[in-house]
Amino acid sequence: MGSCMSCRRDRGLLEGTEVSEITLGNNKLFIGQPVWEGGTDVTRDTLEEKRIEFWETAPAFGGQEEVWSALRSATEFAERGDYSMAQAIIDGVGIILPNGYLSQSYDERGHQYVIPNYCLARPKSPRRHAYDPGLSPSRKYITEDEELKIELDTKIRIRLDGRKDIKLEVNSEDTIISCKRRLSLVENVSVSSQLWCHSGKVLKNSQILREVNIPCDHMVQQSVTFLMEFYVSMYHPSELWALFRYKYLGGNTLLSPQLTTEELQSADLMKCYEYLELTSRSFSAVIRSIQDNTLRPAVCIFYLVLRALDTIEDDMNIPIDDKVTMLSNFYTYLQIPDWRYKESTEKDRIVLEDFPTISRAFRGLPIRYQRVINDIAGQMGRGFAGYLEKRIVTVEEWDEYCLYAAGLVGVGLTNLFTSGTEVAHMTELSIGMGRFLQKTNITRDYFEDTTQGRHFWPEEVWHKYGDTIDTFKQPENVAQGVACLNHLITLTLTEVPNVLEYLAQLGELTNDNTVFNFCAIPQVMAIATLLLCYNNKNVFKKNVKIRKGETVSLMQEATSMKGVKTIFSEYAQLIKNKIQSTDPSAQETARICNIIIQKCNIMAPNYAVTRYTMNSSVVLIIAIISYRYNLHSRAISSIQGILKL
Numbered sequence: 001m002g003s004c005m006s007c008r009r010d011r012g013l014l015e016g017t018e019v020s021e022i023t024l025g026n027n028k029l030f031i032g033q034p035v036w037e038g039g040t041d042v043t044r045d046t047l048e049e050k051r052i053e054f055w056e057t058a059p060a061f062g063g064q065e066e067v068w069s070a071l072r073s074a075t076e077f078a079e080r081g082d083y084s085m086a087q088a089i090i091d092g093v094g095i096i097l098p099n100g101y102l103s104q105s106y107d108e109r110g111h112q113y114v115i116p117n118y119c120l121a122r123p124k125s126p127r128r129h130a131y132d133p134g135l136s137p138s139r140k141y142i143t144e145d146e147e148l149k150i151e152l153d154t155k156i157r158i159r160l161d162g163r164k165d166i167k168l169e170v171n172s173e174d175t176i177i178s179c180k181r182r183l184s185l186v187e188n189v190s191v192s193s194q195l196w197c198h199s200g201k202v203l204k205n206s207q208i209l210r211e212v213n214i215p216c217d218h219m220v221q222q223s224v225t226f227l228m229e230f231y232v233s234m235y236h237p238s239e240l241w242a243l244f245r246y247k248y249l250g251g252n253t254l255l256s257p258q259l260t261t262e263e264l265q266s267a268d269l270m271k272c273y274e275y276l277e278l279t280s281r282s283f284s285a286v287i288r289s290i291q292d293n294t295l296r297p298a299v300c301i302f303y304l305v306l307r308a309l310d311t312i313e314d315d316m317n318i319p320i321d322d323k324v325t326m327l328s329n330f331y332t333y334l335q336i337p338d339w340r341y342k343e344s345t346e347k348d349r350i351v352l353e354d355f356p357t358i359s360r361a362f363r364g365l366p367i368r369y370q371r372v373i374n375d376i377a378g379q380m381g382r383g384f385a386g387y388l389e390k391r392i393v394t395v396e397e398w399d400e401y402c403l404y405a406a407g408l409v410g411v412g413l414t415n416l417f418t419s420g421t422e423v424a425h426m427t428e429l430s431i432g433m434g435r436f437l438q439k440t441n442i443t444r445d446y447f448e449d450t451t452q453g454r455h456f457w458p459e460e461v462w463h464k465y466g467d468t469i470d471t472f473k474q475p476e477n478v479a480q481g482v483a484c485l486n487h488l489i490t491l492t493l494t495e496v497p498n499v500l501e502y503l504a505q506l507g508e509l510t511n512d513n514t515v516f517n518f519c520a521i522p523q524v525m526a527i528a529t530l531l532l533c534y535n536n537k538n539v540f541k542k543n544v545k546i547r548k549g550e551t552v553s554l555m556q557e558a559t560s561m562k563g564v565k566t567i568f569s570e571y572a573q574l575i576k577n578k579i580q581s582t583d584p585s586a587q588e589t590a591r592i593c594n595i596i597i598q599k600c601n602i603m604a605p606n607y608a609v610t611r612y613t614m615n616s617s618v619v620l621i622i623a624i625i626s627y628r629y630n631l632h633s634r635a636i637s638s639i640q641g642i643l644k645l
């Protein structure tokens, strides 16, 4: 969030012009998307419709159905920039990519699969004033801005996958696909994975709600992509169970968006939530789930303001002097209604291009929140400006850089939780919370960052193991690279005691469990990432990322201090189990792991047994049950529905 690192991580992944290889083998997937012109009649609705139509009809023209659904999932993950997940899916089903792109592939039987460009990327220059043939004559010409201002005159009740009902406000002249998009803003379900049924019939995306005439039952069916996550977690039975619970037993209500009618009716706030969704992979769901109706938009806007600042910092096309001025003055732009920056080529440039919407939403926040955001944006901008031409050499500088990029975010968030009342003893702990996330990402992102010609590992450390930072990529230097990696992981783990202390004390500031989840979930993901990276050569070869199943299982456990302590204790133990006596940091790593285990004060179960050594036939049975349940639940859901209110 608002960190250089997050943008660095994303740069190049979604632009479609830069290409880099992320893994080796004949099924390797290259990073990059095709570039195509949208033509005059492409709108978001028509594009979405075209895509759905393609995926629904493609299997009828040959090939295996499961390969088509794997390709669909992989393209969706790749479009979101999650190439590791896309690769995992491709590997899981054994798809061969002769050119490294998803546009053309083969299954193991040699059947060819061709995917059109419009399913792989958005058009280069989407029309702003687009003609949408799916809209009624009175609303044929519509801009995206106008779309959010449309009067909402109808409420429909939607049954989500048989687990809960929600009321969605829509306009009766909306097309079904517009309603789906609205639902995707309120609930965690992508537009393309929704299937709406009414009275036993599947509703077409181009149908107009009024014409459907919904008097009673109706339902929304969820994601095909989820099935792939079951495959990826196949050998991790506890994760299969977590995925199963998350998907079918209401586990995902943990991250239910809590938007109020007021937010849904505010065009600016809806835009902000849309930008949050577009720019953050990790924080969107946890922010939208915050229960407190005044805190939630404040955190969302805080995120977007820092993301805008970060996008400036990251933009290599801005001359350095201009950048220093922009970063240092950035906080003042919050008060200038029409300030925007249109020259950026960065992936997240939308937050700069439409900064007036964000700053207007900011000025609509209670003053106590505005003060906090203003103050942190000022400090962070000045901090970034100071680091523009400075290398990170010492460990102290690493700490300082991570303070600006993420520690301050922690301080700002704590101040938002306390409505601006500073809680002095929490400042260091808040910084530790941010730094733990930032250092973890920096350590994990070696491959991605160096591929893009930058790096954030402190020179004082890497220089002990190699002459240049890039040297670790060469096979003969990987052992040295791993030693350096383990050294950085050990340094990062030293932040954990502060993280545990912060989370333990958070209860004194707020008893809102959704705030606890918002704080705790990213932290447990971070320790899981460190375990994955520890002793792992792959960090030098590709982007490594924890499995979706592991994420879901962590999310479900990290909802109380006891759960958090259990996770930290178990992962510290698992890292300890991986230490090799020949590793130069072995002793120090063991020492800090012991401190964490002690601090958690939990009798850790033998995690190696519970997590990794379950009989593979049990795995298969769970997988089959999950799969069958998925089909069964689809059958059941097709007879449930929406109630018009």
Ligand SMILES: CC(C)=CCC/C(C)=C/CC/C(C)=C/COP(=O)(O)OP(=O)(O)O
Residues within 6 Å of the ligand: 001, 002, 003, 005, 006, 007, 009, 279, 280, 281, 282, 283, 405, 406, 407, 409, 410, 411, 413, 414, 430, 433, 434, 437, 438, 441, 518, 519, 522
């Ligand atoms: C007190 C408290 C709660 C402290 C935490 C502070 C905090 C959230 C700092 C942000 C750190 C960070 C590395 C963000 C980028 O994450 P990313 O690139 O993985 O995420 P993205 O999906 O938003 O790009």
